Amino acid sequence: xxxxxxxxxxxxxxxxxxxxxxxxxxxxxxxxxxxxxxxxxxxxxxxxxxxxxxxxxxxxxxxxxxxxxxxxxxxxxxxxxxxxxxxxxxxxxxxxxxxxxxxxxxxxxxxxxxxxxxxxxxxxxxxxxxxxxxxxxxxxxxxxxxxxxxxxxxxxxxxxxxxxxxxxxxxxxxxxxxxxxxxxxxxxxxxxxxxxxxxxxxxxxxxxxxxxxxxxxxxxxxxxxxxxxxxxxxxxxxxxxxxxxxxxxxxxxxxxxxxxxxxxxxxxxxxxxxxxxxxxxxxxxxxxxxxxxxxxxxxxxxxxxxxxxxxxxxxxxxxxxxxxxxxxxxxxxxxxxxxxxxxxxxxxxxxxxxxxxxxxxxxxxxxxxxxxxxxxxxxxxxxxxxxxxxxxxxxxxxxxxxxxxxxxxxxxxxxxxxxxxx
Amino acid sequence: xxxxxxxxxxxxxxxxxxxxxxxxxxxxxxxxxxxxxxxxxxxxxxxxxxxxxxxxxxxxxxxxxxxxxxxxxxxxxxxxxxxxxxxxxxxxxxxxxxxxxxxxxxxxxxxxxxxxxxxxxxxxxxxxxxxxxxxxxxxxxxxxxxxxxxxxxxxxxxxxxxxxxxxxxxxxxxxxxxxxxxxxxxxxxxxxxxxxxxxxxxxxxxxxxxxxxxxxxxxxxxxxxxxxxxxxxxxxxxxxxxxxxxxxxxxx
Numbered sequence: 001x002x003x004x005x006x007x008x009x010x011x012x013x014x015x016x017x018x019x020x021x022x023x024x025x026x027x028x029x030x031x032x033x034x035x036x037x038x039x040x041x042x043x044x045x046x047x048x049x050x051x052x053x054x055x056x057x058x059x060x061x062x063x064x065x066x067x068x069x070x071x072x073x074x075x076x077x078x079x080x081x082x083x084x085x086x087x088x089x090x091x092x093x094x095x096x097x098x099x100x101x102x103x104x105x106x107x108x109x110x111x112x113x114x115x116x117x118x119x120x121x122x123x124x125x126x127x128x129x130x131x132x133x134x135x136x137x138x139x140x141x142x143x144x145x146x147x148x149x150x151x152x153x154x155x156x157x158x159x160x161x162x163x164x165x166x167x168x169x170x171x172x173x174x175x176x177x178x179x180x181x182x183x184x185x186x187x188x189x190x191x192x193x194x195x196x197x198x199x200x201x202x203x204x205x206x207x208x209x210x211x212x213x214x215x216x217x218x219x220x221x222x223x224x225x226x227x228x229x230x231x232x233x234x235x236x237x238x239x240x241x242x243x244x245x246x247x248x249x250x251x252x253x254x255x256x257x258x259x260x261x262x263x264x265x266x267x268x269x270x271x272x273x274x275x276x277x278x279x280x281x282x283x284x285x286x287x288x289x290x291x292x293x294x295x296x297x298x299x300x301x302x303x304x305x306x307x308x309x310x311x312x313x314x315x316x317x318x319x320x321x322x323x324x325x326x327x328x329x330x331x332x333x334x335x336x337x338x339x340x341x342x343x344x345x346x347x348x349x350x351x352x353x354x355x356x357x358x359x360x361x362x363x364x365x366x367x368x369x370x371x372x373x374x375x376x377x378x379x380x381x382x383x384x385x386x387x388x389x390x391x392x393x394x395x396x397x398x399x400x401x402x403x404x405x406x407x408x409x410x411x412x413x414x415x416x417x418x419x420x421x422x
Numbered sequence: 423x424x425x426x427x428x429x430x431x432x433x434x435x436x437x438x439x440x441x442x443x444x445x446x447x448x449x450x451x452x453x454x455x456x457x458x459x460x461x462x463x464x465x466x467x468x469x470x471x472x473x474x475x476x477x478x479x480x481x482x483x484x485x486x487x488x489x490x491x492x493x494x495x496x497x498x499x500x501x502x503x504x505x506x507x508x509x510x511x512x513x514x515x516x517x518x519x520x521x522x523x524x525x526x527x528x529x530x531x532x533x534x535x536x537x538x539x540x541x542x543x544x545x546x547x548x549x550x551x552x553x554x555x556x557x558x559x560x561x562x563x564x565x566x567x568x569x570x571x572x573x574x575x576x577x578x579x580x581x582x583x584x585x586x587x588x589x590x591x592x593x594x595x596x597x598x599x600x601x602x603x604x605x606x607x608x609x610x611x612x613x614x615x616x617x618x619x620x621x622x623x624x625x626x627x628x629x630x631x632x633x634x635x636x637x638x639x640x641x642x643x644x645x646x647x648x649x650x651x652x653x654x655x656x657x658x659x660x661x662x663x664x665x666x667x668x669x670x671x672x673x674x
Contacts, residue, residue, distance in 0.1 A: 081586075085578055098589075
């Protein structure tokens, strides 16, 4: 995450008694990420942590970056009032003695907006959420459904940089839910929409609003129904050179190095870059990434992957990527989902348009991969190590599968950056 | 039956007091210079004591309810000690601290030439000592019953700490603070033991209404009854101020 980047990237870590929450979350501006999972999975805690509302017990190594600002990091803990996170938490927590319109105008007023304008804006939001008639009703006297709408209006009116919604439709009746969802969807379709994290039990909410879904179980991102720690290994430097000549990770696409682009897409997943020599300039800008030296240099992808996986520590799912694929990042959530949906498989491996599987654009269950990596001889091809794994193929689009081997590939990549739909 | 006996115990003495009232002489007795002096002193000192209690009691109640400090439980227990302490003992304790030869009082005397006992200020200190716990307990209880999540939500809207206190917390706990202040005032108004011990009973400077009543009872029982009725009237006014809370049952 860097100053020129937008959206949310976070690794939320909290330990409380026997419960441990450790989840990597990211969302682009305007993107709605649904957080689903059983009760007690840590969904609400994650939202509260992002909003800065979890008192004490901050875990080690957690960090939250929003639009290039560090909300939480080593020695940094911004208080809730300086985070600009709009929240609708379970319980809603409207200010009971204030009227509906005063509640909605509260955020802008606190931020110094003149009373008249704040009130007009607030009335506008109440109108959109179909509770304008209750504008002068004290919040304590609102019905559950009305309070829910007012709470949404209040969060939106504050113009948040991040929207955190915990069951925001729970108090609405079945007929009202789609209508309120439509209001929210329309509001998010307007310019400057923030990233949104949506906790919900209702599949219709996720289907209607979410661009992507993260499954949580027992404080971890769930893969294959079970809680899992996910980590990524990116093979760069000497290995990337070896895969096809020339140091390709340092090549620039769209004005920044390929590796930089890839790491930004992977954030906040804990990532190890295996390279030789290191890329200090790129590495310094990605708090979720660490660098390990390839040893010995040029000993091949299987050895490099083994080194990266060892450096990652205790993960359940290992994402393997080649550092010369500038657009591979967006495929990773699909790989993880494929693994989640097929508990019997050992790996979800990308398959390009030509039907070739890409073992360096894949997600592996660490328990299945690690023993094989340990057995493989230095210099042996990666494919040899993967023989016999139960693999789920995941189709890649041409951009995702693109690696930069030829000047023509670079030109194509530049073209894709300028016109992603081409 | 026991309930009836209990009610009778609370009600019949007051009825007797009213029955014994020298109604014909009441206006004269209730407006005698001594009464006016004592009543004025009582109202002034109780008001100042209540204001002082508000000034320190609201923050103290706040810390007890929301604080995150070690030893808060011990502090809470110590704060409530004056509630169960005989007021006379409180007066003696105040003398030991603030008397001319007291722990702090001797320094006040030596350095500033200030002696507190037997002045109206001593009346205020004595009243505040016994009345403060009522306010603190009331404020703490109200704050405990208020969900801080509402304040958290207000903070996420970008409201700084003081903005939240001003627009969210204080309006929510205002009824509790008001009830505590009324209780505090009533307790200060009726203060006898600690005042007598620590401030004495000098007409015009430290002889408050309760002291005047006790004194009158020995010389002129009719005057004592009349003064008592004046205090009963004041107490009833306090009760009316609290009616929504206790007499009227559940508040909206």
